[in-house]
Amino acid sequence: MKIKKGDQLGERNGLPKDLQELLEKFPRESWGEDVLNGNWVGYWLGRHSLFRKITFSINSIIEKTLDNKMSSEDFIHQYSQHMSLMLKNLDSHHLVEDNYIFPRFYDKSQKFIYGLDLLENDHHLIHNSIDNMIFVGNKLIKSVSSNSNYDIKDSLGKYKIISDNFNELLKSHLNDEEDLLIPLVIQHGEKYFGLGH
Numbered sequence: 001m002k003i004k005k006g007d008q009l010g011e012r013n014g015l016p017k018d019l020q021e022l023l024e025k026f027p028r029e030s031w032g033e034d035v036l037n038g039n040w041v042g043y044w045l046g047r048h049s050l051f052r053k054i055t056f057s058i059n060s061i062i063e064k065t066l067d068n069k070m071s072s073e074d075f076i077h078q079y080s081q082h083m084s085l086m087l088k089n090l091d092s093h094h095l096v097e098d099n100y101i102f103p104r105f106y107d108k109s110q111k112f113i114y115g116l117d118l119l120e121n122d123h124h125l126i127h128n129s130i131d132n133m134i135f136v137g138n139k140l141i142k143s144v145s146s147n148s149n150y151d152i153k154d155s156l157g158k159y160k161i162i163s164d165n166f167n168e169l170l171k172s173h174l175n176d177e178e179d180l181l182i183p184l185v186i187q188h189g190e191k192y193f194g195l196g197h
């Protein structure tokens, strides 16, 4: 299904109104521990929290380096570790969602198909954004490792703009995804969607 321009990731502010029907019935504040700790939901939210932690860590080492509290070498070392963790896990997370999780919701909640297509489309936009970020990040690593006098701060300031943009996209996707799927699980239970055990 074609995604309207204003509903695209980076353009929208939260789930489109038409998809908020269940969220209004089950707002975030009402999400109980029984649902949040469900077999599937608990695991799934754990993945989301990992991605939020990695983006937080990357952002804090960027800021430390810009504040002269971290050396270029330490930055590159930690950055590479965080980014490889992000890439490895985000790729497989999206693959699983697109191929195994969304189809289960697709079959049983026709009303929200546009929302599932929207989330799948978000994955493409996130991957384009991460590809660009990796490209610029790799150039930065190369400059630091080939020239010991290289002043990382100028390039890092520019990199931060790209990284902040990616973080915003990811944050908005994770929130909207939870706002669409968790109310559905609250209403029907994990088993209805063939999730959990």
Ligand SMILES: [Fe+2]
Pocket: 094, 097, 119, 123, 173, 177
């Ligand atoms: Fe997703």
Ligand SMILES: [Fe+2]
Pocket: 048, 093, 097, 174, 177
């Ligand atoms: Fe997700």
